[in-house]
Amino acid sequence: MRFLPLFPELVRQLFREPATNRFPAKYLPPTVTGFLHDVAAGRARLTPPVPTPPEFRGKIAYARDSCIGCGLCTKICPSHAIELLPTKKIRIWIDQCIFCSQCTSICPKSSLTMSPEFLLADEDRYSEDLIVE
Amino acid sequence: MSDESKKAPYIVPIGPNHPALKEPVMFTFEMEGEVVREVDFAPGQAHRGIEWMGMRRNPVQIVHLTDRICGICGVSHTLAFARAVEQVAGIEVPERADYIRTIIAEFERIQSHLLWAGVAAHELGFDSLLHLTWKVREQSMDVIENLTGNRVNYGIVQVGGVRRDIVLEQHPIIDDCLGTYEGLLGKLLSLFLDDKTITMRCRDCGVLSKKEALELCTVGPTARASGVNVDLRQDYPYAAYGDLDVRAILPEQHMGETHGDVYDRIVVRLLEVGQSCQIIRQCLSEMPAGPVTAEEKLAKLLAICKKAQGEAIGRVEAPRGECFHYVRMDGKDAPHTWKVKASSYSNLMSWIPMLRGEQIADIPIIIASIDPCLSCTDRIAVISHGHRSVLAKEDLHRLSVEKTRRLQR
Amino acid sequence: MTPAGIAVLLLWCVVLSFFALAGGLFLLGVDRKLAAHMQARIGPPIRQPFIDVAKLLQKENVVPGNAIPGIFHLAPVIALASSIVILFYLPVGSILPVLGMYGDLVLVMYLLTVPALAMVAGGFASGSPYATVGAQREMVTMIAYEFPLAIVVIGIAWRIGAAGLSSPFALATIAATPIWTVVGPLGLTGAFLLLLVLAAVTPAELSRIPFDTQEAETELAGGLLVEYSGRNLAMFYLAQGVKTLVLAAVIVAIFFPWNLSGFIAMPPWLALPADLLFFLAKALIVLFFAVTLVRVGMARFRINQVVSIYWIYLSMIGLLGLLLLMADAALPALVGVGP
Structure with a gap:
């Protein structure tokens, strides 16, 4: 695979976890607001976002x-x-x-x-x- | 039918909105079959009036506006502006602040070049490489977020220094990130440079000869890929670069020859990622102790800036090339004049010789190869009575002379 | 043919059409999912193509001002219809070709060009420079891959014919006698080379990277399909799915025609769905190597590179495979052994 060096990397990645953080859910819910209501009601689970570092500048x-x-x-x-x-x-x-x-x-x-x-x-x-x- | 009429050129417009263009610019291609015969382009589609906004604010406010000129090379603009104001106001920047500025600027270069490499792969239809490089890029974004408090629009540079120190606890995070990149660089070079499909698409495509690069005053990696030995960090050291050993990266160092094509631009940018890692390492080990800003109290800083009179320029080697800020202050809150020349402005004209004679298929990668940043570049849009008009060379010359006279008064 | 016979035939065609639409979209979904995982993404759920089609069907069908409406609207219909029709001539699982008695592999080869031609017509009728460039490229690509494709078809059929079987071009014959069983070691190499060539033709037929110059998102913004929207685009999308299934079915029929019911004894009511599932599994494996892996691992070629790759490199490989197959057939006679 000298001419196409990406192929081994791709096949290896196929058996690894994806890099994506599944925030807020693995797949886009049909309605995001509906999903948030479900989360509030305890019917669905929200995957947390990537944690912010100390001294992050938010709201x-x-x-x-x-x-x-x-x-x-x-x-x-x-x-x-x-x-x-x-x-x-x-x-x-x-x-x-x-x-x-x-x-x-x-x-x-x-x-x-x-x-x-x-x-x-x-x-x-x-x-x-x-x-x- | 004669041969001439069979090959009648047709017009292909590309932009301002097109999947290949990440920034708004309007191209008009005169095509002959699949080959570009003539090309013209019209920037000015994303003029935001940021200089106008700046001339109604004080320097301490503007410095955070300059962050928003470009989302990728934000720190270069803030640095250039801050350096201009510091020269006007005669503020001496502490040495430690210079080193921190350098570290952030080099991290910015790393993430910018990796971002560009991903975009270039995407333009070639090589989306896996895009996802791979952007996955790798994430770590530099995380470090920047840790150091400055935000992933983009860092807001770390202040007139007179920086706003946050790099404490000892942060060194392992930086070391870890640099180690990752130094380990990955060989792999990235192999993925981009050994791949046969990329070589087929990029070698001898979009060639800009050294002569043309000099004539068109190109800057940054675009110029270096054509063999022009320019790098502000080496030619006009600012911040901590004077203490460091920085040499411009030229393609012949790695490949043994200079083609001035898209491939060479990939080479230069990827090698600069490694160079940036070295610079950061050197900065970390040689960083002196001391304050990180000349004036900690913002109210006092405002007063100093208000008293300042005079004019100065700030030049910084942004990831895309030289970024240039001109500031003139006349003892008021707001500067009298603030002029920004983003690096892409100097590089845009090189599109014409690069694109002429190439195929439609190569248009996206050639356009992307100079890493254009049109939103940073657009400083003017001429619209009167709802119609755009074009200013010719004579008009521009006349207007420039008028403006210079106005400034001299 | 009796009226009852025609009714059964029609029923089979309707059932197969639905299978083609659903199976095609399923294959597209799996392709997207696998590609995403190779790129370290999660990717859309496997049912995403179904959602896309359902959404497109609700969207407005825009016709550009300088398009030729008749051809513009007809092209997606022809593309979809012709891609489904190809499947009637191909064995799917243990179902023998429904219209097998009316056509053979050569017909399939010709039919494969119809959806592409419909897209070319639609592209030219769109009245957009992008679509026109895309249509020109599609024609060039078709001309480029037609020759290697013909080499494969002729090579396999000729070898099966040389083995003494009657009607070697009929897909029923090819499915009943896998090429690997009739050839010697030389022929095995030859057949493998032809399989490689057919696999390399597949991305071009399906206009996928690296041979997707006619659509080339970053160059032509979708090329042929740039002006299509709503129902018409949904039909092209369905046609893309069906074509994916058809191409997989062609490769499976020529090179991997085995059925599960051939290995394990099972009652007829179980054999049909089991064979269908086995067919889909084979199709998935074939598509993974011929389309998904290739499209994520390479950059797009220029149109002139596409032509030289097909005409020079793949034709050479194909001809070498053909020569090996011929040598394999001639060898026993020369050496004086064998049947």
Whole structure:
């Protein structure tokens, strides 16, 4: 097999486990939302996604109580995803967030942190899951 | 019927949407049977106005926008931009930060070249090799994710340094990944270079002679595959490359001769994966201790950038070739001018001599062989009253002169 | 023929047609699954081709503005019908060819070109440059593989004829006397070479990598089929499945005609399904080596490379096999031994 070096590799792979992680299920369910309902009801099992490393930059978590409303984060957000509310608190539009984690570094009170949550797909960009306040 | 009319050329349009093109660009081929007689292309299908956005933001914001210029060579753009701003503002980057920048940039090169190798195999109809290389590529993505916090859009470079240190606990992960690649490189070289079907398709296909490569100012692996000894890491060392021993990879080192064809471009890119592994190893062992950023407080950094006045360029050897950022600041929050020249911009014109005289079957692999990144390249789209118009050389020259005058004021 | 006889014949044809459609899609599903596993993927479930066809049948049937609607719509029908018809002339398991008395291997060889011709007509009628280039390539490919295919058919039939059997081109004869049983060691080598040639022709007949220049996803975006959608595409897809089954049946009929009921005694009601399953298993093995393994392990050839491979290399191998078979038949007479 000098001229076609891939053949032995292919045959070997045939008897090995596939490399794909079976998230959320081995085959695409007929409806994903229906599948998620089944999972919630305990009728189906969800294969977990590949674990995230430490210090992964996922959805922003906001500690509202410690926020002093300085507005530094709004100045530094590259995508203008953070809005300073008249109440001296902030609102983050995750839909617009680019997960650069800059606001978490500038926050003087460490009120903003990056959570490891990354499953943020939604049908509505203004849904409750995508607004942090 | 005479021979002439029998062979009447016909037009085959390819793009902006076509399975062979991973990026939007419009080709018009004038064909004679299966042979390409003349070729023209029109980029500008994915203009996103990113420079316009940048000129309304401060440098600390822009640095994360530059990550989004290209999904593959994000760190090259951030690095080039950061280096330009650092020069304008006179910020001295700590040595350790330079080494970390180098490590991330080399990991990016590894994953970019492996990604390209997979795409090239796919263009040849060799999907198994695509899946194999992308499976292998995953480990470098995991390491990048571990080092920076994300698989793409790393956001690790900041004006004045980097945002995360590489701690001792991360060394085994990096070592493990490098060991895997060094072990796999021989196998990858054999799978790509010994395969008879790949040799049949790629040898002497899409040839770009050294003369043409020089005349068209090609950069990166495209130029090196034609035998042009250019590599910014060797010719104009930045970050930590000055301390390291980096030599441009040329195909004759491995094959003994230079054809300047698609095959040579595969050779150069695969060998650069091995070279990147060596560079990372060297960086890890020689990395000095110290801070990773010149100014830790972002608010202070903003103030420094706001005071900065002047102009500078940042040049970085991206996986695809030289990436070039021009920044001019005039003491305001936002830069006065920010101009990006992605590496593909310099390489696009080489398509014309490569494609002329080749067959339809070779179009996809030749287009892919320069590793085009059109979304990074597109900086302009001329549309007036809903119609696209074309600017000729004279128009462009006039506009450039006008712009330079405007900048000089 | 009596009316009852015709009715039985028609019934068999209907049953076989359904078997062809279902079996073809099943083979495509297994092919996709195996290919996926070799590429370290999970791949779609085996029933995926059935889902695809069901979905395509619900989709809108778009006809391009500058297509010739008549030919454009007729081509998929002809392609599907002609591929099913070929199966009527081939033995499937222990079922002898339904229309065996009306045609033989030579007819099958000719019929094999009809689906390809229908696709060429459909491609030219699409009015798209991609489809036109694809149609031209399909014709070139057909011309290229026809000669090696003919060598195989003639070689095997000639050898069986030389063994003293009457009507050597009839598939019933070929199925009853496996080529391996009538030849000596030289002939075995020759027959093996012909098997290799036939296996190499299969990917081109089925337009699979490395000989899929006429469809070439990354070059011509689907080539011949680029303008087809909805019901028409579903019919081409079914035709592809049936053709896969037919090609497997041809290889099985010529080279591996044994039946399970020939080895193990079993009652007739069990023999038929057992033989059918055995046939499918043989078809799967043949397709794995001739199509699946080849299509995942190689890059696509250029059209000029396809032609030179078939005309020069495979024709040479085929002719060598034919010579060996002839030598094998002539040797006993020369040496003066044997029957």
